[in-house]
Amino acid sequence: MSARATTRPGGRSARVQQSVHQAVRDLEAEAGRDALTVPLIAARAGVTPSTVYRRWGDLRELLSDVAVERLRPDAPPDDRGSLRADLEAWTVQFAEEMSSTAGRMYIRDALLGDPEQGNAARCSDYAAEQLKAIGVRAAGRGEAVPDVETLLDVVVAPLMYRILFRPSDLSEAYAGRLVAAALGRTAPSPGM
Amino acid sequence: MSARATTRPGGRSARVQQSVHQAVRDLEAEAGRDALTVPLIAARAGVTPSTVYRRWGDLRELLSDVAVERLRPDAPPDDRGSLRADLEAWTVQFAEEMSSTAGRMYIRDALLGDPEQGNAARCSDYAAEQLKAIGVRAAGRGEAVPDVETLLDVVVAPLMYRILFRPSDLSEAYAGRLVAAALGRTAPSPGM
DNA sequence: CAGCCAGACGCTACTTTTTCGCGTTAGGCT
DNA sequence: AGCCTAACGCGAAAAAGTAGCGTCTGGCTG
Incomplete structure (x- = not known):
């Protein structure tokens, strides 16, 4: 039941939500x-x-909302x-962001304070949207495009699993291998 | 810094830990x-x-410890x-246990109340041990054995990802597909 | 455009949880 | 057997969280 933009921007509710979210971000930066x-x-x-x-x-649901936004x-x-270059670039960036100390905190917060898992689903949707965009672009070039669901299974899920359950096991090389596995071993991208 | 068996069984600390853990289990069953x-x-x-x-x-760390035990x-x-039959059976059971309401709660608790992620790592170790055992047995039969790390990536990670981030997307068929992907498409197990 | 109405907020009193300091006790160790 | 440290019990104080009630904002109707 996390609160979200229920009223128009400009209304009092919206102002309160915004100032509270901002307060969370400020205090997090200042005091930890x-x-x-x-x-x-x-x-x-x-x-x-x-x-x-x-x-x-409670605090957890609030932090969950803020974390999802971030x-x-x-x-x-x-x-x-x-396709391959796009996917590699996105994956490496995603892995870096998510495995950073801050990134891990946001993921945990997002998962944590969220009984109905709506926020968690939104996190997954974000990744899916990005992958979808990459796919659409590749299709425009005439490339064969892997299914988004498959990419979630083969690239995103292993990254997240390691971030959440095995904090030490992550490297850029690993991210590259996941992409290679997703696209098949045919010719690694030039520039990498 | 979750507390664990720091002293010998029989000591006062051990008794306290045990009675507290038991109290958590009892109250969880009685009151929710x-x-x-x-x-x-x-x-x-x-x-x-x-x-x-x-x-x-705090409560979260305590629940995290109890959840990991469970x-x-x-x-x-x-x-x-x-190998294939073992892996399929284990995966289906694992998916069922973990995606149940109770299972999801335990996973969340285990992940949640654990700043250093020690409990999360332990969860992953449990799965790795089981997979390792399956692998050792298969090797004894002379079968080719996939790497445990690979199985974590290809089977466990996607399941966990869906359980945590996409609560609705899970089925036994999906679990079976993950195993098939892990072992290659060669001949699905009889009996399934 | 005025006035009504539902939802959201502020305030305050109250309950519960959490922290903290100090004295006590258990149990490992020499 | 006796010491020494770590862990526990207890009680007071601080902080967080809850609940009731009156007030105000702002959207909507007439």
Whole structure:
């Protein structure tokens, strides 16, 4: 039941949501993730704690909402001229972002405070959208395009699994191997 | 820094840990996961809340420890006579257990309350051990054995990814497809 | 355009949880 | 057997979270 843009931008609800989200980001940067509490955030946002509790239920759900926003890709994937190059670039970047300390925190927060798993699903949708965009572009070039579901299984899932369950096991080479496995071993991309 | 068997069995610490863990399991069964609080658990376990806070830090870490225990496999994987059959049986069972409501809760708890990710790594180790056992058995039969790391990537990771990020997307057929992909498309197991 | 109405917020009092300091006890070790 | 450290119990204080009630915003109807 995480709260989201339920009213028009400009309304009071929207203002409250925005200032609370901003307060979370500010305090996280200033005091660190572990120092966050609902009363602290509420004070910074200029609202009363009860408002936060009513809207988000608890700190975890609020952090989950904020984390999902931060995980949203801000641009379509780079165009490197070929499916393989696009996929390799995207995968390496994705792996780097997600396996960073901050990235791992966001993923955990997003998964964590989210009984209905709506936020988790959104994270997956973000990745799927990016992969889809890469696929559409490749199809425009006349390339054979792997299924998005397959890419999620073969590229995204192993990365996430290692990030979540085996924090030490990650490297750029590994990301490259996943892409190679997804596309078949035929000729590794030039430039890599 | 999750607390674990730091002292010998029989010592006071061990008794406290055991009674607290048992209290968690009991209360979870009686009152449900959401009703759990530290004071409640402490009372049930016959210790003071401060003991729990000192030892586990907070409720999430305690639940994480308990969850990992429950995720530990209690028996080696079934022997069905061939690598493919063993792998299929194990995968289907694993998927069922992990995607159940209870299983998902345990996974989330285990991942969640664990800053250093030690418990998460242990979950992965459990799966790796089971796969390893299947592999050793297959090698004894003279079969070619896929790498455990590969199996984690191709079978376990996609299952976990879907369980965590896409709660609706799971079926037994999907589990079977993952195994087929891991072993190559050569002849699906009879009996399936 | 005025006025109504539902939803959201602020405030306050109250309950529960969490922290902290200090004295005590268990159990490992020489 | 006796010491020494780590862990526990207890109680007070601080912090977080809950609940009720009045107020206000802003969308909607007439």
